[in-house]
Amino acid sequence: VAAPLAFVTDFGSADTYAAALVAACWRVDPGLHAIVGMHGVPPGDVLGGAYHVKALAQALPAGAVMCAVVDPGVGTERGAVAVEAGGIRCVAPDNGLLSYLWSEAELQGRRCVALRTPADASATFHGRDVFAPVAARLAVGGRLDEVGAPSLPPALLDDAFARVDRDVVSGVVCVVDGFGNAITTVRSCDVSGRRVAGAEWDGGATMSVVRTYADITNGSLAILLGSAGHWEVAARSQPAASLGGPGRGDVVRVLLA
């Protein structure tokens, strides 16, 4: 039976690109039915994409296949990889999209292969012509060494990783979700067992820590641990930005007790 297959892309919902990925998988095997996609990464936002790859990988069962496409360099000489990490296999351009998936997986069992671009691939849509077909082959039983040659580890993004400086963990907002929560690159593992006492950023007052969204005081910002293990700035029933909270790229400092 085929493995479940999950896409993470910046193709949006206004185009045929996302559906064409699924269609390309059916060209490999029309029996591929366990397919899901998240196509709302902001255009070209590789760091945001890396977060979503991680968040979705956490939810998938072991053995699932992912295909991540945020690919402003499509058609150029940028590399393309398939990795095995944390029990998931994932196909992607080699531009940092796998920063979390790769770096947070146990060393043992991590593998990376380099994909070749078929000669007849278009210059503008490798999602359809390269990545989806390879993901489909992996989902129907293909092995990593059948789709590419052993390679160096994938590229990692510097700014995906928070900086720890004594009692302060400094990260950036990598995703603003649909509720307006500002998810940061500061992870539970960066805090490593210490208690979080609050957070601050250059644009506003110090924020207190809460456990649930409903615990946030109306009209104020707070910080809480989100469902993928990243600390996020949130408001009660409104976007954090509507109360002057940080946006994509802004630095947030998580304060340790």
Added chain:
Amino acid sequence: VAAPLAFVTDFGSADTYAAALVAACWRVDPGLHAIVGMHGVPPGDVLGGAYHVKALAQALPAGAVMCAVVDPGVGTERGAVAVEAGGIRCVAPDNGLLSYLWSEAELQGRRCVALRTPADASATFHGRDVFAPVAARLAVGGRLDEVGAPSLPPALLDDAFARVDRDVVSGVVCVVDGFGNAITTVRSCDVSGRRVAGAEWDGGATMSVVRTYADITNGSLAILLGSAGHWEVAARSQPAASLGGPGRGDVVRVLLA
């Protein structure tokens, strides 16, 4: 064979939340392939969600399972339920999301059980950690009494139900759809056999009744019976609001002949 499974949420398309629900189902059974989702309920809009639960339930075959998540109280003591109503089983927070599904179903065959929150559930994402797994269990053959304990009926929203006063049925706009049609809480059953002569609202002129969108006069608003059995205010090839029509929450009075 597994029952079809349909989600209605406010998770939007800019995040991994919607895809994570499907992933969570695959953790229960990777053979769950008949899954569809509508994730465009406005954030936290329980009444809008209740309408969409009803509209989608009408289209599904008997025996289908639904999972509705519009859940601003996630992580608090708010209840969580699974119901059987109208031939559909549906899992949801107990906050009024099931107002129409429950109240419009025949009394016979209606059942409601209360779900328990697993101890290891996150504080911020019960869709992934509670609701989707239960829905998946129901879809693969689980019985309602296996996922929860018998409970009182689910909560109903007062403002889901129009008020009938002689020749006037007063409701509110519960959903503005993507075409800009303003769907109200006034239902065909509220009109119960009488003829609708028009509609009015505080912000504009009296509207006449039409049968199809193409029957609307250019530049004017009209009221028609929508595909889920609710009366809606619409314009020709443009959003009702662009002609000064009512928005979410505005009162609309349907006039009976």
Added chain:
Amino acid sequence: VAAPLAFVTDFGSADTYAAALVAACWRVDPGLHAIVGMHGVPPGDVLGGAYHVKALAQALPAGAVMCAVVDPGVGTERGAVAVEAGGIRCVAPDNGLLSYLWSEAELQGRRCVALRTPADASATFHGRDVFAPVAARLAVGGRLDEVGAPSLPPALLDDAFARVDRDVVSGVVCVVDGFGNAITTVRSCDVSGRRVAGAEWDGGATMSVVRTYADITNGSLAILLGSAGHWEVAARSQPAASLGGPGRGDVVRVLLA
């Protein structure tokens, strides 16, 4: 085994309409699992829909079924058709949505039948009540002549087809994709073997030709051949419109060498 089934509609993601199409298919056969949808055609934009039908058909395997619904005339006397063209069967209102799919397919093997509207169909949602059920019947093995009666070819849109005048091919922008690329009606087949030297439009300077998005000079517009075989105006990592590029409906002239 059922054929893959793909929807192209203007139903958006804020409503239950798209999910209701899938639900309607499951009423025909709950075993229909290979279903994908693109629901982001701008409301009522038949030409944009025609492009997306073509783009998605190109990616699908032969034998797939499509269902296209951009239907401002729903409930009126406008026709409804099912066609076979280019190895794909597609159900749609007869308003020009199949302009490219039909006209670009080989003559041999093209067929068109007219659908009847069931007496109990709603006046406002033929996607759910007419088109999806017919598409589902075709996907599970139904023949074209079982769902309708032989008919004249489907309607074609005049403005779907570029005008060739010696060294200039004039078309219009039919789609602006989520990256802000302005896709035109000028196709590789309109250029037919000649070299493209550039492009111009009334609102700006002449554009040069590039092969990939990454080849575009920062701050300038360029023209390139997109992944469905249409020429498109693009900028580097930003929407073409943000550099004063053409929008939906604007005329673009592709210059031949």
